Amino acid sequence: MTLSKPAMSAIRFGYGIRPGEPVPDGADALLAQIARGQKETLRFPEEGIKGRWETIGDYQDQMADIPRDREARRLAVRPLRKQVFNLCGRDQHARVAQSVFSPNGFYERLATFWFDHFSVSVRKRRPMYLYTSLYEAEAIRPHLAGTFTDLLRHTITHPAMLTYLDQVKSVGPNSRRGQNSERGLNENLGRELLELHTLGAGSGYTQADVRATSLVLTGLTIDRNNGRTEFRKNLAEPGPIEVKVLGKAYGGGKRSIEDAHAMLADLAAAPQTAPHICRKLAIHFIADTPPEPLVKAMIDAWTTSDGNLTAVYSAMLHHPAAWENPGEKARQPYDYIVTGLRAAGLAESAFAQPVRPDAENNDDDNAMMAITPEMAERRKKRVEKRMDREDMAENRQEQRERQKIRPLANPLTVGAAKKLGQAVWEPPSPEGTEEDFDAWISTSQLTGRIAWAQNVAAKVGSRSEPLVLARTVLLDAARDDTLDVVAQAPSRQAGLSLLLASPEFNRR
Secondary structure (H helix, E strand, O other), X not given: OEOOHHHHHHHHOOOOOXXXXXXXXXXXXXXXXXXXXXXXXXXXXXXXXXXHHHHHHHHHHHHHOOOOOHHHHHHHHHHHHHHHHHHHXXXXXXXXXXXXXXXXXXXXXXXXXXXXXXXXXXXXXXXXXXXXXXXXXXXXHHHXXXXXXXXXXXXXXXXXXXXXXXXXXXXXOOOHHHHXXXXXXXXXXXXXXXXXXXXXXXXXXXXXXXXXXXXXXXXXXXXXXXXXXXXOHHHOOOOOOOOEEOOEEOOOOOOOHHHHHHHHHHHHHOOOHHHHHXXXXXXXXXXXXXXXXXXXXXXXXXXXXXXXXXXXXXXXXHOHHHHEOOOOOEOXXXXXXXXXXXXXXXXXXXXXXXXXXXXXXXXXXXXXXXOOHHHHHXXXXXXXXXXXXXXXXXXHHHHHHHXXXXXXXXXXXXXXXXXXXXXXXXXXXXXXXXXXXXXXXXXXXXXXXHHHHHHHHHHHOOOOOHHHHHHHHHHHHOOXXXXXXXXXXXXXXXXXXXXXXXXXXXXX
């Protein structure tokens, strides 16, 4: 079975059709969306990239001056914690709105795919509530159409990744810090770099390679004063020859960040990486078991272009198999919600984050204030010692506190994504979100989606004629029995909910 190019372009490779918006027609139209998408004004972070870095600097400043006394600390941290949670909540709502209102669905889908491939979660530690939207805005989106080497380097060395995979806790055993403290090597980032981000599980690397990769990454950490990535020699494992990854040594007696950059470039170019990434892209966009000729064409494009990702996308989109057998993939919850919201045509005001009744008069939202030079000097000396010791206790407190002061979530957008199993920027693990059809087409999943469709229909059901809308947003993907059911619905609201709950809206 085949569908028209416009239907396949919008449904398989984008976030569906939004009435009144031009429908892409084939590979070249989709590829053109990448350049346009990168020029769009991003809705997050709320303060923009520069503004978010200033916010992070203010946050670090104020955390450094938090009292040491436990009760005083608890009271001082609470307003900061609340502000951080609220900022993140507004970013999450802006993320959904970005996906819904952007006319460049393929670019938005790529951003979602790469965020999932290089997963981080807001829930890891408190700074992640500030870092995560920044991570997508500056480490992923600007680089998803360049080389894989560039994308890998920007994601792996971003403070969000260093925090999420505990690189900030890793110390070279023979480094100056390692010789004078109880801290040691943390292999989380090294392991996931090989298993998830580049070579792939079962590709032939060993535990010795994992350890060596982790040793080369030592020294990469975060500047506690401004929150940015820095390289600290006193944390880095000194070279030289015994630190070999896949048989290649990195660095000499004086290790530098260039050693890590060289290793990342080699891992990006390793022969195992192209098949791993190309197959994963094909699984995400085409089918759980993608056609081998299509995957091979993508690998060939990767090889001949030195890992240029636009060349890989082009090979996928121009392959005939990319346009066959529609409906083989189950929409993941975020995909389903965004597609449904685009089709339903909700006004932008419907995407706002709910506000608690007392929020307007709450001084906590102004918690971040100016810092004096004297305060900055004191904090610089205190903050590093304190952070490690307090991390574990804070994490436990964080979860308890979040339950009490968590921001509200819009039940049609952020709340729905969480309820259906794919919370915004909260993947279940570094592996990201499940892709398999069976994971998302289940009784409980479909029950939840029907309830969501009814909620959306209650908002806008009386505005549109459902049968006309079905033909507009599904084109020739609309099945006759779906059109019959929608046409016979007792009301416009019921017709819209049936359309949004139909098989065509759950598959792509």
